[in-house]
Amino acid sequence: MRVPDKNIAEIFDRGFTVLPGFIDKDTLKSAQEALFRVYPRPEDYFADPEKYPQFGKSQFSGIHVFPFPDWGVNQIPVYPDLIDAAERFLGTKEIDLYKAELWAKYSGAINYDQFHHRDYRNHTIVVPREDNLNAQMTTFVLLSDVGPHDGPTKVVPLEHTRDIPIGKARTKFGDMFDKEVSIEGPAxxxxxxxxxxxxxxxxxxxxxHARFAILTDFKTRQWRWQGKLAWPDHAEKKVWDEAMSKMSVRQRDLFGFPPPGSNYWNAQTLRDVQMRYPEMDMTPYREGLAA
Ligand SMILES: O=C(O)CCC(=O)C(=O)O
Structure with missing residues (x-):
């Protein structure tokens, strides 16, 4: 579903927006099927939680960093309507997908409660600008239904926090609990x-209860002090080759893959990138060279 303009405006005005029904049914179904090739189904987990001690090690131990083990879930961070929303929020097509995480949480594995925080501390080495210049766009796509008992994210609308300097990134546990909105919705x-x-x-x-979500974040290409992951550090996983090969030119570009017409491409790089990614259709890059 195309994110309506009013939702884009709400991100700036209120700090966040929620859009049920964003992912189409077929893509959602294939992502949900893929999910259980990566994680235990809730019924399997809860039949014997002790079989899965890894989920209790920390709040974050259910996280896989992109590329995830299955294309069914890898297609969510590069979902065309998500790219469109990022381009419209960021006001440019020159954007980076700078972080994607797949996150499973299981009730009882650990206490998932957190204090309120602003995410920028590990998304930039400085702080966001109050006037939203090059504001980063951070997202959750819910892959399971999230109701009040499913560990929903709790968000404090900007109207309550505008007077808190951006330099303050954390609050005491319990502060502003009365102001928070619970982010609930269907898968x-x-x-x-x-x-x-x-x-x-x-x-x-x-x-x-269990909660499954994919968190994908975007930035403009302008500021090198923003970001989180270096994609080459994740490019030795076998699934990376599959993901890059299945993506369109537009989708690859989000990860910094050289676009058609880039001065990176010549006869040698065309040949050798094809050797690295035998399944990739190099035609657009070859045609870009000829142009
Ligand atoms: O999982 C969530 O609902 C939010 C987690 C979060 O804000 C964080 O870990 O920074």
């Missing part, structure tokens, strides 16, 4: 927020 919902928005992860409030 396939999108939540977008900015990195200056106070929010927190919350704990499950019922046994037998």
């Amino acid at each position: 396939g919902s999108l939540m977008v927020y900015k990195t200056d928005v106070f929010h927190r992860g919350s704990n499950f409030t019922a046994p037998g």
Whole structure:
């Protein structure tokens, strides 16, 4: 679903927006099927949680960094309507996809409660500008239904925090709990927020629940002090080759892959990149060379 203009405006005005029904049914189904090739199904996990001690090591131990082990989930960070929303929020097509994480949480594995924080501390080495110049766009796509008991993200609307200097990135646990909005919605919902928005992860409030989500973040190409991951550091995984080969030219560009017409391309790089990615259709890059 194309993110309506009013939702893009709400990200700036309120700090976040929620859009149910964002991912189309077929893509959602294939992502959900892929999910359980990566993680235990909730019924398997809860039948014997002790079989899966890895999820109890930290709040973050259910995270896989892109590329995830299966294309069914890898297609979510590069979902065309997500790219479109990022281009419109960032006001340019010159954008980077600078972080994507797949995150599974299981009730009882650990306490997932957090204090409110602004995400910018590990998304830039400085701070966001109050006037939103080159604001970063951070997102959640829910792959499971999230209700009040499913550890929903809690977000504090900007109207309550505008007077807190951006340099303050954390609050005491419990502060502003009365101001927070619980981000709930059916699987396939999108939540977008900015990195200056106070929010927190919350704990499950019922046994037998699990939450699955993909978190994808975008920035303009202008500021090198923003970012989180270096994609070449993840490019030795076998699934990286598959993901790059299956993506369109537009999708690859989000990861910094040289576009057609770049001075990177010549006869040698065309040949050798094809050797690295035997399944990739090099035609657009070859044609770019000829142009
Ligand atoms: O998982 C969530 O709902 C939010 C987590 C979060 O804000 C964080 O870990 O920085």
